[in-house]
Amino acid sequence: MDDDSRFEDFVAERADALLRYGYVLSGNPHDAADLTQEALIRLHRAWPRVRRKHEPESYVRTTMARLHVSVWRLRRRERLVWDPPEGSHLDALPSGIEQELWRTLGTLPRKQRAVLVLRYYEQLTDEEIAGVLGVSRGTVRSHASLGLGRLRSAVPDPAGPGPEDPAGPGAPNPTATGGRTR
Amino acid sequence: MSDHLEDNLRTTLGHAAEHAPRAPGALSAHVAARSRRRRARAQTLLAAAAVMLVAGGAGIAVRGIADGPVTPAAGPFPAPGSGSASGAPSPSGEPVVPDPVEKVWPEAVWKIPAKLSDGREFQPQAFIDDRTLLLETSEGFEKADAIYSYDLVEHRVHKIADIGTPKGVFASGYTVGNGLIVWQTIDEADGDESTAPRTTEFWSVPVEGGRPTAIRTDRPLRGGADKLTVTGDRLAFSLERGGVFTVPLGGGTVEPVPGADNHHILRWPWVGTPGRHPRDGATAFGELVNVENGDVDEAVVRPGERDVRCGVTACVGTRPDGGSAFFRLRDGSRERDIPGGGEPPAGLVADRLHTVRLPVPPGGQYLHDLVTGRSGDLGIRPDAKGQSVSVEPGIGDGRLVSYPLKGEYVIIDLARIAAESPAGTS
Numbered sequence: 001m002d003d004d005s006r007f008e009d010f011v012a013e014r015a016d017a018l019l020r021y022g023y024v025l026s027g028n029p030h031d032a033a034d035l036t037q038e039a040l041i042r043l044h045r046a047w048p049r050v051r052r053k054h055e056p057e058s059y060v061r062t063t064m065a066r067l068h069v070s071v072w073r074l075r076r077r078e079r080l081v082w083d084p085p086e087g088s089h090l091d092a093l094p095s096g097i098e099q100e101l102w103r104t105l106g107t108l109p110r111k112q113r114a115v116l117v118l119r120y121y122e123q124l125t126d127e128e129i130a131g132v133l134g135v136s137r138g139t140v141r142s143h144a145s146l147g148l149g150r151l152r153s154a155v156p157d158p159a160g161p162g163p164e165d166p167a168g169p170g171a172p173n174p175t176a177t178g179g180r181t182r
Numbered sequence: 183m184s185d186h187l188e189d190n191l192r193t194t195l196g197h198a199a200e201h202a203p204r205a206p207g208a209l210s211a212h213v214a215a216r217s218r219r220r221r222a223r224a225q226t227l228l229a230a231a232a233v234m235l236v237a238g239g240a241g242i243a244v245r246g247i248a249d250g251p252v253t254p255a256a257g258p259f260p261a262p263g264s265g266s267a268s269g270a271p272s273p274s275g276e277p278v279v280p281d282p283v284e285k286v287w288p289e290a291v292w293k294i295p296a297k298l299s300d301g302r303e304f305q306p307q308a309f310i311d312d313r314t315l316l317l318e319t320s321e322g323f324e325k326a327d328a329i330y331s332y333d334l335v336e337h338r339v340h341k342i343a344d345i346g347t348p349k350g351v352f353a354s355g356y357t358v359g360n361g362l363i364v365w366q367t368i369d370e371a372d373g374d375e376s377t378a379p380r381t382t383e384f385w386s387v388p389v390e391g392g393r394p395t396a397i398r399t400d401r402p403l404r405g406g407a408d409k410l411t412v413t414g415d416r417l418a419f420s421l422e423r424g425g426v427f428t429v430p431l432g433g434g435t436v437e438p439v440p441g442a443d444n445h446h447i448l449r450w451p452w453v454g455t456p457g458r459h460p461r462d463g464a465t466a467f468g469e470l471v472n473v474e475n476g477d478v479d480e481a482v483v484r485p486g487e488r489d490v491r492c493g494v495t496a497c498v499g500t501r502p503d504g505g506s507a508f509f510r511l512r513d514g515s516r517e518r519d520i521p522g523g524g525e526p527p528a529g530l531v532a533d534r535l536h537t538v539r540l541p542v543p544p545g546g547q548y549l550h551d552l553v554t555g556r557s558g559d560l561g562i563r564p565d566a567k568g569q570s571v572s573v574e575p576g577i578g579d580g581r582l583v584s585y586p587l588k589g590e591y592v593i594i595d596l597a598r599i600a601a602e603s604p605a606g607t608s
Contacts, residue, residue, distance in 0.1 A: 008210040015205030023202030024195045032202055037213060044217035092201055098194040105194075120188065121195040152187050 112147035283558030290598035359412025398433035482514030545570035
């Protein structure tokens with residue numbers, strides 16, 4: 001199998017998962033598509049080397065996180081190869097708390113949001129997050145703490161610590177719909 | 183401690199992710215196409231710069247040594263005179279580094295400060311005349327903002343014009359003729375040739391200075407030009423995708439040059455196909471047409487030969503065995519070895535000048551004159567990261583070689599070197 005068809009297979013298998021990751025990183029479908037497209041273009045250019053090291057997935061996810069927190073998207077944005085649908089899906093989230101959390105995530109500085117996504121969606125350790133973003137572990141911790149603080153003040157826990165499942169129905173396992181689905 | 187907030191955050195992100203857009207079926211093909219276009223553009227820019235950064239000079243050294251002791255300076259054509267004094271192998275048989283270019287061709291080499299007096303960096307672009315250089319300054323990466331003339335004898339700098347271009351528009355292709363500096367600006371659009379092709383505009387300004395004037399064309403020009411030449415009162419140009427055209431310097435109708443539909447300008451009036459960077463191992467400028475008298479010439483290439491690059495009268499290339507390189511006339515006659523141990527020769531200027539990688543030290547390069555057999559070390563050495571600049575002569579105006587070296591710019595006028603007779607008298 002040649003490099004091109006391997007790349008095609010990778011994109012066919014992983015593009016939707018990467019878009020999901022791009023969506024939680026950026027908060028909107030256009031930026032999700034933009035991040036995914038740019039990271040895949042960079043992956044294509046580095047494909048022989050990256051594939052040899054068996055790490056295309058981590059390469060592309062790291063690229064997306066770094067792109068998201070860099071100034072790249074502020075100064076350069078290519079035309080997308082397809083038009084993702086418009087619109088907010090706030091209403092589609094199952095509970096008021098989730099809707100409020102999602103809305104507040106959109107107000108966080110990019111690095112804070114990226115750290116929270118890497119920790120709570122990608123399930124990375126702070127050390128891994130530090131590696132992905134190229135910052136120290138202390139910086140990761142402080143971004144996480146600031147971000148969580150903002151979320152906490154936006155969504156006071158109505159029930160307080162307790163046995164109920166505040167996420168509402170359909171989410172008995174916190175990671176059932178999150179994280180990398182391989 | 184994991185609290186409710188963190189759990190809520192996990193589920194929120196998980197649920198939200200399900201609302202991400204779906205990838206279109208052809209995403210992989212689109213991505214691959216964008217990637218290739220970007221690579222092609224990067225190569226064009228690098229080639230236009232004539233100097234690029236390379237890494238891994240060590241691999242070159244291994245090859246040079248494996249091919250046996252190399253005596254680069256001697257070359258295949260020992261000059262009858264004292265031309266290649268530096269070329270004798272040392273008693274140990276170790277390769278000998280040629281003398282520095284400034285010592286071998288003192289009349290053709292200058293070293294100038296790498297920054298203007300106000301501290302700004304510049305890129306040498308072309309010779310305006312025998313003693314004057316055209317420099318371009320940039321306000322940022324690939325963003326030219328002004329052009330200057332530099333008097334190599336009196337070291338005087340004179341601003342010719344401000345040429346600030348909007349974001350995403352690049353100036354290149356500088357050429358001089360008819361008292362004018364002429365160049366192109368390419369609007370990159372969004373980088374996608376299928377939806378918004380790049381467009382090119384031409385500009386001119388008197389050599390003495392003034393305001394740049396657009397050379398208006400009767401229709402928009404799609405794609406960039408790979409070579410511009412002033413011929414009489416017209417600007418001739420070839421497109422990167424092939425095709426030679428002319429337009430009056432004062433602007434007007436763009437006229438295709440008959441019989442040059444897929445051709446690239448080599449040295450006016452010679453145009454050829456394929457161009458300087460052919461695909462699939464084709465011979466660079468294998469077919470030549472003289473657009474003034476219609477003469478056509480097909481270079482002789484033998485089966486299995488690789489990386490063959492031709493000029494107006496001669497070709498260089500690698501033999502089928504891969505271990506040796508040749509120089510010969512276009513008709514296949516007078517074939518001789520050239521140094522470099524089979525490395526594809528870089529550039530062929532004035533049918534006689536090319537660069538060769540030094541086997542030791544790795545990353546170095548020397549300039550070799552195939553007619554006189556003389557060689558001069560360019561002085562390039564790898565930095566601590568193992569990177570060094572790589573010079574390809576013959577890009578741009580076909581006369582200027584320039585590269586940064588230890589805080590200075592080395593300027594070489596290949597026309598002066600090519601004016602030397604085979605006897606090596608200079």
